[in-house]
């Protein structure tokens with residue numbers, strides 16, 4: 191197998207391992223089954239709950255763990271889903287390691303091949319036991335209340351208006367043995383009786399009238415102080431509404447226990463009427479819903495947590511409907527004003543739709559195929575209209591029946607990163623441009639080797655000419671030989687011409703470009719390029735660039751080549767002096783007199799003696815063992831071509847200063863120099 195293949199394999203394996211790890215650590219019960227419904231895998235958490243090895247569960251082994259009352263239903267639904275390929279969703283009781291059953295909602299989704307065939311089933315088990323029990327308890331309590339009322343109704347029918355003590359005593363006896371919190375109140379609303387369980391919870395003393403169904407001298411809202419202060423107002427309203435309408439109603443509130451702590455309760459009051467409709471009593475059953483409330487609270491907290499994450503994340507969240515139009519955007523989306531994008535598609539705001547149609551066609555195809563996408567980068571506009579780069583990822587959303595509901599995902603502002611990358615690209619381009627320019631100095635070497643080649647045809651031409659002269663001297667002159675020798679001369683001359691053409695082709699001068707250039711910016715960039723040489727040689731750099739310098743016209747890369755050459759020459763020259771005095775200064779200024787711009791590169795190197803100052807600009811003049819001597823000559827021709835002048839002077843107190851002028855586009859400088867010291 192190729193190296194490439196190996197790597198792909200490795201990546202795949204490590205991807206699969208990572209996935210397996212995620213599935214094992216995820217705080218959920220996960221399973222996988224084959225297309226035939228045979229269970230193939232459950233994660234560690236499932237095995238922990240069941241307290242069984244995988245071998246006992248796979249295939250159809252799990253059936254043994256399902257409650258006998260639920261097994262038939264469960265298997266029937268599973269087989270039906272296997273046949274139809276619809277998502278599986280069925281609740282059943284499953285026996286855990288402790289031998290007890292808990293209610294689970296079993297959900298499964300088919301994974302399909304591109305031809306629609308089911309490849310595998312993936313699913314989760316959701317523990318709904320607490321929810322189920324609370325629901326059951328609610329149902330049961332309502333059922334009991336019905337029973338109480340039905341029974342009490344019977345009791346009342348069997349006694350006359352004077353026979354109250356009999357049925358009241360019986361009613362109280364019955365309510366007292368009920369494993370539920372119950373109470374009744376007079377038609378006026380006064381609470382007259384609470385059952386034993388309620389009295390014990392509230393800490394009502396044994397001899398209190400409430401325990402015997404006599405609310406002597408009591409007020410309709412006497413029980414209100416037993417409630418949590420925050421719930422008192424609402425509870426008063428609830429009870430007075432009941433009294434006014436005479437209809438059954440539910441309400442939840444926190445009640446203080448004998449120990450002084452509060453628990454949540456749900457109470458349901460039912461009017462109990464005589465056959466002629468007269469209201470006789472209010473009978474109530476109250477359910478402890480503390481755990482349910484806690485679960486709700488936990489859910490709300492975790493929702494709140496997610497909302498906090500969403501609101502504080504620098505990324506934003508979005509949702510689009512089946513028509514790909516935004517249905518939701520978090521507050522921070524697109525910098526500002528996300529609301530205005532609701533109902534619009536994200537390409538309504540794209541700036542690169544026309545310049546990069548291929549990219550957008552791929553996106554459209556991905557969405558139409560309902561495939562997830564990751565890190566799709568495009569150009570858009572911010573809420574305030576400024577252009578921005580956006581990176582978006584999303585995945586399709588399906589409802590329980592497999593219907594497509596749209597996409598949801600995240601978006602991020604990656605403008606800064608993209609700009610940095612563009613700048614990086616630009617610098618690389620610049621570097622390669624300058625490298626290309628540098629090849630011109632290779633021309634020196636080329637010229638030397640070509641000069642060598644030229645001496646050969648010249649020598650040969652000389653020999654041929656001399657031979658022709660000799661043949662002329664003969665009596666009579668040998669015209670045939672002369673013709674042949676002169677033919678040789680022409681051939682030699684042609685060969686020399688070819689060689690020269692080759693040089694010309696190599697250094698063929700193209701007309702310099704005419705861009706408007708901010709010279710300060712160009713210089714700063716070049717200093718950056720020379721930075722490694724500057725640092726390596728322990729040179730300290732000082733720049734004095736005049737602010738508001740008028741732009742110059744010309745070829746930016748060529749002018750940068752000049753400055754870079756001057757800087758590198760200066761750095762090289764200073765290697766001859768002590769490191770403590772290696773100072774490089776680069777300045778720009780604009781003349782008030784004629785508007786021309788002056789750039790100076792000063793060094794503290796050995797300098798150049800007056801008699802050599804013009805020679806350094808000659809082609810092939812060099813004092814370096816590996817030098818070519820073309821740098822300054824090319825610099826001068828570039829500056830000349832730009833209508834400027836390049837020369838060298840002595841720097842004070844030591845070193846050389848290379849300066850060049852360039853005509854500027856505008857006459858007046860805008861302001862004074864800006865100083866900048868940096869030690870490298």
Ligand code: ADP
Pocket residue numbers: 759760763793795796797798806807811812813814816817818819820821822823846
């Ligand atoms: P090269 O660098 O290949 O020698 P250049 O044309 O750039 O070619 O420079 C020609 C010569 O000018 C150098 O060999 C050096 O002797 C001299 N020279 C250039 N810059 C400086 C400087 N800043 N200080 C002293 N001498 C310099």
